Amino acid sequence: MTRKSYAKVNIFLKIVGKRDSYHQIASRFVLVKNLYDEISFLKKEVDSFTLEGNFSCSLEKNTIYKAYKELEKYESVKEFFKKNIVKIEKNIPEFAGLGGGSSNCACFLNMVNEVCNLNLRKEELAKIALKIGADVPFFVYEYNSANVSGIGEIVEEFIEDSLDIEVITPKIACDTGLIYKTFRDKFYKELDKVKAKELFDTNSKDILKQYNIEDANDLYLPASFLEKDLKNFAKKDWFFSGSGSSFFRINSGKN
Ligand SMILES: C[C@](O)(CO)[C@H](O)COP(=O)(O)OP(=O)(O)OC[C@H]1O[C@@H](n2ccc(N)nc2=O)[C@H](O)[C@@H]1O
Numbered sequence: 001m002t003r004k005s006y007a008k009v010n011i012f013l014k015i016v017g018k019r020d021s022y023h024q025i026a027s028r029f030v031l032v033k034n035l036y037d038e039i040s041f042l043k044k045e046v047d048s049f050t051l052e053g054n055f056s057c058s059l060e061k062n063t064i065y066k067a068y069k070e071l072e073k074y075e076s077v078k079e080f081f082k083k084n085i086v087k088i089e090k091n092i093p094e095f096a097g098l099g100g101g102s103s104n105c106a107c108f109l110n111m112v113n114e115v116c117n118l119n120l121r122k123e124e125l126a127k128i129a130l131k132i133g134a135d136v137p138f139f140v141y142e143y144n145s146a147n148v149s150g151i152g153e154i155v156e157e158f159i160e161d162s163l164d165i166e167v168i169t170p171k172i173a174c175d176t177g178l179i180y181k182t183f184r185d186k187f188y189k190e191l192d193k194v195k196a197k198e199l200f201d202t203n204s205k206d207i208l209k210q211y212n213i214e215d216a217n218d219l220y221l222p223a224s225f226l227e228k229d230l231k232n233f234a235k236k237d238w239f240f241s242g243s244g245s246s247f248f249r250i251n252s253g254k255n
């Protein structure tokens, strides 16, 4: 069994409030269909859960391992991963604002749900997903485009034409937690609910026609304050995804 684990971009990302140390967002998440990792389950007898691949973190930190730990209470899951290993082929850059680790986690949850016949509904999987990361619930639902709110747990499908998205990822490490903290300390503002609703009702292409990089993503200012070199990539028609460092644009010629 092999599945594609897609990257995402945030077409817009606005802060609408605070929740403890987290921030409530209003965001449009869109899958990038030309950028994905591949996750496979391969038959092999092993003593303990085994994850192979070109990821850079330790097993314990990997989001796939964290997802396994949430599901190992099911006997069928435990048994399955004594007879199968997980292989991951990474193409999505890490620390990139493209949700690579979150996507892998959700893809794994969906695959295990299917192969081990857990019959968990998307809502139940999304609850497990949120324990691992704010971006993971979006990927569980497998929508091409969605409006995401709360801290990431409210995911509503948005129907629109698919977009041809081009991504560039400068080699600049962006620390999501620190960027949110800097936003809170130095740049804090909240979008009101009426404006958020307007954004949620507008298709991605029209939003990008009306907005510039700063207006579209509230995390661009704190990120470029912390990492000055990001500004070199903020060229006309390019936008910023998540907490960076990736920039994207829509290639309208091909649509
Ligand atoms: C920037 C985005 O990627 C946009 O999609 C997400 O909002 C962040 O999602 P993520 O990387 O899955 O985030 P997590 O791994 O859950 O959180 C990392 C850190 O970011 C901050 N954080 C995250 C999400 C959120 N809504 N508010 C926050 O303030 C918290 O300090 C947290 O400790």
Ligand SMILES: Nc1ncnc2c1ncn2[C@@H]1O[C@H](COP(=O)(O)OP(=O)(O)OP(=O)(O)O)[C@@H](O)[C@H]1O
Residues within 6 Å of the ligand: 055, 056, 057, 061, 062, 063, 064, 093, 094, 095, 096, 097, 098, 099, 100, 101, 102, 104, 105, 135, 176, 242, 243, 244
């Ligand atoms: N399956 C995984 N793939 C890639 N990185 C992972 C994975 N699991 C854990 N990590 C670790 O997570 C961190 C960054 O993950 P990821 O690449 O998803 O972040 P990101 O691009 O900043 O995503 P986001 O859009 O959520 O901000 C790194 O510390 C990385 O080593």
